[in-house]
Structures are given as C-alpha cells and as structure tokens.
Amino acid sequence: MIEFRSVSKQFPDGTVAVDDFSHVLPTGKATVLVGSSGSGKTTLLRMINRMVEPTGGQVLIDGTDVAKLDRVRLRRSIGYVLQAAGLLPHRRVIDNVATVPVLNGVRKAEARERAYELLDKVGLDRALGERYPSQLSGGQQQRVGVARALAADPEILLMDEPFGAVDPIVRADLQLELNRLQRELGKTIVFVTHDIDEAFTVADQVVIFRKGGVVAQAGTPAEILAHPADDFVASFVGADAGRRSLQLQHRPGDDRPLVVDRDGRPIGVLESTVEAAPGAGASAQGGTAT
Amino acid sequence: MTLVLDALAWLFSPERLTGSNAIPTRLLEHLFYTGISVLVAALIAIPVGYLIGHTGRGRELAVSISGAARALPSFGLLLVVVLLVGTTRAPLAAVVAFVLLAIPSVLAGAYSGIEAIDRRIIDAARAQGMTEWQILLRVEVPLGLPLLLGGLRNAALQVVSTVTLAAYIGLGGLGIYIFRAIPLRRYDEMLGSAILIVVLALVVDAVFALLQRLSVPRGITAGRATRTRGSTPGPRAPMGSPIAYK
Numbered sequence A: 001m002i003e004f005r006s007v008s009k010q011f012p013d014g015t016v017a018v019d020d021f022s023h024v025l026p027t028g029k030a031t032v033l034v035g036s037s038g039s040g041k042t043t044l045l046r047m048i049n050r051m052v053e054p055t056g057g058q059v060l061i062d063g064t065d066v067a068k069l070d071r072v073r074l075r076r077s078i079g080y081v082l083q084a085a086g087l088l089p090h091r092r093v094i095d096n097v098a099t100v101p102v103l104n105g106v107r108k109a110e111a112r113e114r115a116y117e118l119l120d121k122v123g124l125d126r127a128l129g130e131r132y133p134s135q136l137s138g139g140q141q142q143r144v145g146v147a148r149a150l151a152a153d154p155e156i157l158l159m160d161e162p163f164g165a166v167d168p169i170v171r172a173d174l175q176l177e178l179n180r181l182q183r184e185l186g187k188t189i190v191f192v193t194h195d196i197d198e199a200f201t202v203a204d205q206v207v208i209f210r211k212g213g214v215v216a217q218a219g220t221p222a223e224i225l226a227h228p229a230d231d232f233v234a235s236f237v238g239a240d241a242g243r244r245s246l247q248l249q250h251r252p253g254d255d256r257p258l259v260v261d262r263d264g265r266p267i268g269v270l271e272s273t274v275e276a277a278p279g280a281g282a283s284a285q286g287g288t289a290t
Numbered sequence B: 001m002t003l004v005l006d007a008l009a010w011l012f013s014p015e016r017l018t019g020s021n022a023i024p025t026r027l028l029e030h031l032f033y034t035g036i037s038v039l040v041a042a043l044i045a046i047p048v049g050y051l052i053g054h055t056g057r058g059r060e061l062a063v064s065i066s067g068a069a070r071a072l073p074s075f076g077l078l079l080v081v082v083l084l085v086g087t088t089r090a091p092l093a094a095v096v097a098f099v100l101l102a103i104p105s106v107l108a109g110a111y112s113g114i115e116a117i118d119r120r121i122i123d124a125a126r127a128q129g130m131t132e133w134q135i136l137l138r139v140e141v142p143l144g145l146p147l148l149l150g151g152l153r154n155a156a157l158q159v160v161s162t163v164t165l166a167a168y169i170g171l172g173g174l175g176i177y178i179f180r181a182i183p184l185r186r187y188d189e190m191l192g193s194a195i196l197i198v199v200l201a202l203v204v205d206a207v208f209a210l211l212q213r214l215s216v217p218r219g220i221t222a223g224r225a226t227r228t229r230g231s232t233p234g235p236r237a238p239m240g241s242p243i244a245y246k
C-alpha cells in the first residue's frame, strides 16, 4: 500500500507542482494517474522512489515514511519505467535488463539468465538481448524498460507514460500485455498517462488531476464514466460528448445483447465473460471501441 | 628548394645519431617532459573536472579559469615560473609551467565529457538505484571518455610544441637545435629540427585520435542514431584539431 499524506511540492523556482495531495494506492492494484500536461503526475510518481523530495507531507509505503528509508535501497526495490526508456547506451540490452540484480550483487551469469526470461515475458526475441539500445525501435526500447523494471522482482512498479513513443497498435498490444503481467504477477502499479483511454484500459483505479496536482475525481473506471464528478471530468473522459454512453440492446432470438452507441450504431457484442471481469467491464470496452 | 633539401640532409645525416646532441636522446627528453607534464595535469584536472561534471557545480569558475589560462603566452609563463621557482630548479619550473598550460584542456575535456551525456540517461541510472559513485564510474566515465581523450589530445599537442622552449633554459629537448642554430644562422638545422617537431606533433595527434576513436563505446558507434550530445565536439580545440568521432 502506498499512501500520500497531504503531500505538497514546491520547486525552488516557486512552481507549485503538487498541493496537499492525499490518496491511498492499494497493494496489488494498478492505479493510473491521469491529467493534462504539467498537472504534477510525474512529480507525484517520483516522490515514491525519492527522486523528488516533497516539501510538505509524507509518502508511506506499507506504513513506513519513505523519507526514513535509504534512497539507493528504496530505488532498487521499486521498478521504474521512465517515459524516455532511459537505457544505458553503452551496455547491451541484456545487461540493461540485468542492471539492478547486478547492483544487488547477483552473479552476472545468473542475472543474465533471469534477464532473458524477462525478455520472453515482455514479448521480445531473446536475440535482441545481444544488441545495444540504439539498435532497437522505440517500442522495443520501451519493452526493455519494462523488463528492466521487473528484473529485481519489485513489489511496486512505477510507469511514467511507458508506451508514449509507440504507435496505437503496438500500444494497445503493450497495454494488454501489461494487464496480463499485472494479473500474473500481482504488482502494485502506479501508471502515469495523459491518455484517458489508456488509463481506463490499464486501471483498477483512476485518479484524474487538474492543474497543480488537485484531484478532480478518483475511482474505478466504471464509477468515473457513470458518474463524472463535474464538467471538467465529464469533458476529460469524453462523457459529455456522448462518446462514452453505450447501451445494451436485447434482441429477440439472441441471448447475447448488442452494444450500441448513442446513435444506435452497433459497436460489438457483450460477451458474458466480460461482465465477469470486475472493473474492466463494459465501460472499458466502450472506451476502446469508440 | 635547396633549403628544404639542406634541411633534410641535416636531418638524415649519420651525425644526428651520435654525440650528446643525438636526435634519439633529445627526442626522449622531449617526450619525457611532455609525458610527465600531461600526466601530472591529468592527475590534477581529471578528478576536479569529474567533480564539476558530476555535480554541475563550479562550472562557471572552471570555464573562466580555463579561458584565462588558455590566453597565457607559453613563453612568458615559462620564464615567469622559472624566475619564481629559481633557475637552479629549472626542470621543476619547466614542468610546472607545462602542467599549467595543459590543465585547462584536460579540465574542459573531463567535465564536458560528463556534461554532454543525455541527462535522462543519468536520471534513469540514479532511479534504478545506482549510488553516485556507480553513476560516475559505470555511466559517466565510459560515456565521457571520448571527450576526455579529446582534452588530453589538445593538452598533449600544446605541451609538445611548448617543450621546444625548454631548450632556452638549458633543459634540452628538440628545441636545442633551433636555439643553437639561430645565432649561427644555420638554416638547414633550424628547418630540419622544426620539421622534426612538426612530425612529432602530428604523430602525437594521430595516436590520440586513434585512442579517441577506440574509446567511443560500442553501443554508440553501433547505433543508427546517437542521441548523446557527446557526438558533437565539446571542448574547444585550440590547436585546430577537430575532435574526430565518426
């Protein structure tokens, strides 16, 4: 569990990036911070691994104030996927993935062994391990960034617009893969994006920010879509334009209801398995279908 | 044209290999003064440059000191230091002067090598949990090496040409031929030894150019696009030697 307790951040130049933010991010869930550019998302994320120190309030992990923890140890225990992959250009891909285990004293051969497994896990060919980062595409580099963040098997994964530099198709692919990893590994994920569709796809819980790190609304994707707190949220999630209002149409002779948008255009069929998945229900489906 | 031929004749005469003024002896002296001065300058300037490059502090000071030091006339500096240190300790004085001349280039190479690294790479290294030492030794030093060698190259070139003046205060080196020939108007010797010094400088330059090329990390030469700013020349090249990178 990650808890922000009235956290503020004012940078030396006077910019207030975050003002009195309080929120609890549950263990084993994906929480997505979403909001327009400059709303303080990255700043909040970097307070968790002490890359940024708050000027007020506390950040606690499982009840312990991170300010009391050793920075280096804390950072090694948290996976961090940076916006621009941030790989070391002079090291091979496989050694980039093995960075943290090697820092922790794991033997190189052993660390590489595990790094190759992680390449499999994020869907990269093992042969790419021998290359240098500059020999990979942007999307491949971002997968390497994800593999590196997973290498030390951290409980917490911070992801700052990790799929920003890839095309929509690969992006959707990576989002699905992340969902799979999340279910498989049960990590506590904090994910930053300014793309509301991506937020709804990835999230168990969404926090929508206004400027200055002020929370506009927090909740599950379904809650937010069904009951946007105000006009700002409604326009941000696209509910006001009717883009999100989907309806079920039950038709005689067919036990599977049809999903239609507000103009009555069919978008898809509601499968019973979708209904069973909590959080990622019809709303998320609608988000990607538009 | 005959002058050039005379100079070459002087240079390749068998007499140049014998006696107290044999070229190999003077060449070794010359290289000794150059080597020791660049080494001492490196021992002083690299740690300071790394400190500045890593912390980002003290940069303005280093830039202005380097700039001022570069403007010093070498001959004047040599004479002043000899007078200060005392003519009885001329070798020490000469090395001190050469070290002072070499420091700005080495310093600039060291800190600009680190400064030129994409900040996001260093930020990522820190965020993965590297200690400051690990960031320096495993990221900044290897990625900054080509520019550091560029700085050493500039320093070595400056010193190798300035050591010629050491003969003026009786310390030998290749300058001895020039200073001995001037009063006697022996133009073949003057030109012959000047050619020798130029060739030596070119050889030193070539050696450093090679080292510099070899020092570029594989991952950067292998790439399709280099995003490190290290691929643009960082420190000024006062000797007109562009820092070759390709």
Ligand SMILES: Nc1ncnc2c1ncn2[C@@H]1O[C@H](COP(=O)(O)OP(=O)(O)OP(=O)(O)O)[C@@H](O)[C@H]1O
Pocket (backbone or CB within 6 Å): A011, A012, A013, A015, A016, A017, A035, A036, A037, A038, A039, A040, A041, A042, A043, A044, A194
């Ligand atoms: N080191 C810094 N010094 C001064 N101001 C900063 C610094 N870092 C961030 N800021 C400012 O703090 C505010 C929040 O920045 P932050 O990077 O957290 O935004 P963000 O929500 O991640 O935006 P984006 O979606 O564009 O990445 C911005 O106004 C930014 O200019």
Ligand SMILES: [Mg+2]
Pocket (backbone or CB within 6 Å): A041, A042, A043, A160
């Ligand atoms: Mg950001």
